[in-house]
Amino acid sequence: MVVVMQERASDEQVQKVIAKLVEMGFDVHRSTGALRTVLGAVGSSRNYDTALIEVLDGVQEVMRITEPYKLASRTFKPDNTVITIGDLRIGGDEVIVMAGPCSAENENQVEAAAAAVKRAGAKVLRGGAFKPRSSPYSFQGLGEEGLRMLRAAADRHTLKLVSEIMDISQLEMMDRYADILQVGARNMQNFHLLRELGRSKKPILLKRGISATIEEWLLSAEYILAGGNMNVMLCERGIRTFESYTRNTFDISAIPVVQKLSHLPVLADPSHGTGKRDKVAPMARAAVAAGCDGLLIEVHADPDHALSDGAQSLFPSQFDRLMAELRIIAPAIGRSICLEPVTKRGWGGSR
Ligand code: PEP
Ligand code: MN
Numbered sequence: 001m002v003v004v005m006q007e008r009a010s011d012e013q014v015q016k017v018i019a020k021l022v023e024m025g026f027d028v029h030r031s032t033g034a035l036r037t038v039l040g041a042v043g044s045s046r047n048y049d050t051a052l053i054e055v056l057d058g059v060q061e062v063m064r065i066t067e068p069y070k071l072a073s074r075t076f077k078p079d080n081t082v083i084t085i086g087d088l089r090i091g092g093d094e095v096i097v098m099a100g101p102c103s104a105e106n107e108n109q110v111e112a113a114a115a116a117v118k119r120a121g122a123k124v125l126r127g128g129a130f131k132p133r134s135s136p137y138s139f140q141g142l143g144e145e146g147l148r149m150l151r152a153a154a155d156r157h158t159l160k161l162v163s164e165i166m167d168i169s170q171l172e173m174m175d176r177y178a179d180i181l182q183v184g185a186r187n188m189q190n191f192h193l194l195r196e197l198g199r200s201k202k203p204i205l206l207k208r209g210i211s212a213t214i215e216e217w218l219l220s221a222e223y224i225l226a227g228g229n230m231n232v233m234l235c236e237r238g239i240r241t242f243e244s245y246t247r248n249t250f251d252i253s254a255i256p257v258v259q260k261l262s263h264l265p266v267l268a269d270p271s272h273g274t275g276k277r278d279k280v281a282p283m284a285r286a287a288v289a290a291g292c293d294g295l296l297i298e299v300h301a302d303p304d305h306a307l308s309d310g311a312q313s314l315f316p317s318q319f320d321r322l323m324a325e326l327r328i329i330a331p332a333i334g335r336s337i338c339l340e341p342v343t344k345r346g347w348g349g350s351r
Contacts, residue, residue: 001026002076003039003053004061013058014039020056024048027226031077036060040076042226067261069218071225072232077263083203083231085160085179088123090203090233091265095330095337096294098124098162098180098267099319102309103131103139104146112301114153116316120323121338124180125150125159126296130166131308132186139307147177154179162205162296168196175202185210185237185272188220198227205267205296207235210248214257221264233265234258235296236287238273247275247312250283255290271298271312280314281322288329288337297322 003021005014014030014037021028025048026041050062067073082091090096099117104110104127114125129146131139142149147163154161162180165171166187174181180203187193188209197204204224208217221232236255238248250273258266268290270283284295300306303313314322323337330337 001041001048001050001053002063002065002070003041003059004063005037005039006058006060007036009037009058009060013056017053017056017059020053024052029071029076029225033079038076038078040065040071042070067218068215069222069262071230072218072221072262072264074261074263079263081230081232081263081265083233083265085203088160091293093335095288095292095326095335096124096267097122097297097323097326097337098126098294099297099299100126100150101300101306102271102298102313103128103141103307104149105139105142105307107149109301110146110149110153111156112316113299114157114159116301116319117299118157118159120316120320121327122297122323123160123338124162125154125157126162126182126298128164128182128308130164130170132164132166132184133308144173144177147174151177165193165197168193171196171200175200179203180205180233182235183207185212188212188217191220191223194220194223195227198224198229200229201231202229203231203233204229205233205235207237207269208239208251208254211240214254214261218258218262221262233267233293234262235267235269236273236292237269237296238275246273246279248273250274250287252283252286252290255287255292259291265293267294267296268292269296271296271309271314275312277303277312277314277318280312281318281325284322285325285329288326288335289333291333291335295326 025044027043029040099122131141160179164182241249268287298313300313303310
């Protein structure tokens with residue numbers, strides 16, 4: 001249930017309500033907004049009477065949350081969640097672009113991609129060091145060596161770093177290198193991993209599973225939130241359908257659907273969403289027009305020789321052009337993208 005406290009409710013009144021909820025068997029999550037405190041009570045399997053809470057001093061309203069996910073729902077938290085990492089805000093007015101190679105391959109490749117995406121206006125470097133590949137014979141990533149390269153390139157170019165965690169045994173190491181931990185589509189329902197990430201303080205980028213419904217996706221986010229980590233962003237990356245022309249079917253409608261159901265930031269990954277380089281820019285433009293809070297895009301200086309996902313990786317010049325287009329689209333719906341000039345050569349210059 002959600003307990004909305006009155007605007008003038010004192011901290012003592014809030015504490016009494018929390019104590020009563022705990023006595024009734026709930027775990028309580030407190031959300032303190034600009035005007036009032038909202039308490040999310042989850043986890044009690046007992047029958048309960050909301051009137052027991054309604055009568056307490058300082059309580060404005062008590063609502064049962066009908067959605068199976070509670071903390072991820074807008075009923076619990078009507079205001080958008082904004083995730084802050086240093087000076088970066090994800091979920092605010094600015095559309096945050098995260099870009100870089102599918103995988104870290106070597107120093108030069110990581111450096112070339114980081115320099116290119118920074119110049120074009122990305123704020124976060126993406127790159128995998130642990131790769132979930134369909135075939136055990138495909139390149140599996142460089143592991144810690146790849147993380148070191150990615151971190152060094154991100155620091156050289158004042159970028160944040162997002163990288164995929166595949167197993168909880170990697171958490172301690174990944175924590176040292178990455179600013180955002182990505183949970184890949186194949187791990188969206190690895191509930192043990194999600195629970196452990198709930199104990200971490202690191203922002204989590206949770207991709208939609210390959211054939212997950214939006215409700216299942218939000219329930220996976222709930223695992224992380226219920227553990228106490230409220231820094232969760234979602235990422236639509238295409239789902240498997242009967243269509244075979246594209247690698248996946250990029251579900252742009254998931255963006256407004258999730259934004260209505262949840263307060264969490266929603267990103268879009270048109271690279272995995274389509275699997276084909278020439279489809280990435282149109283879908284990125286559409287995702288921004290649909291209101292996404294950020295993009296995750298694969299960029300490689302020499303995609304034809306990439307060790308993974310070359311066919312869907314943009315050349316730097318294509319990424320430059322896309323960013324210039326997004327700077328026209330975003331303001332049309334009241335959003336911005338990297339307003340400050342990045343280089344003397346200006347925005348959108350193609351090489
Ligand atoms: C990736 O971003 O490199 C990746 C493997 O994505 P997904 O989990 O969406 O397939
Ligand atoms: Mn990839």
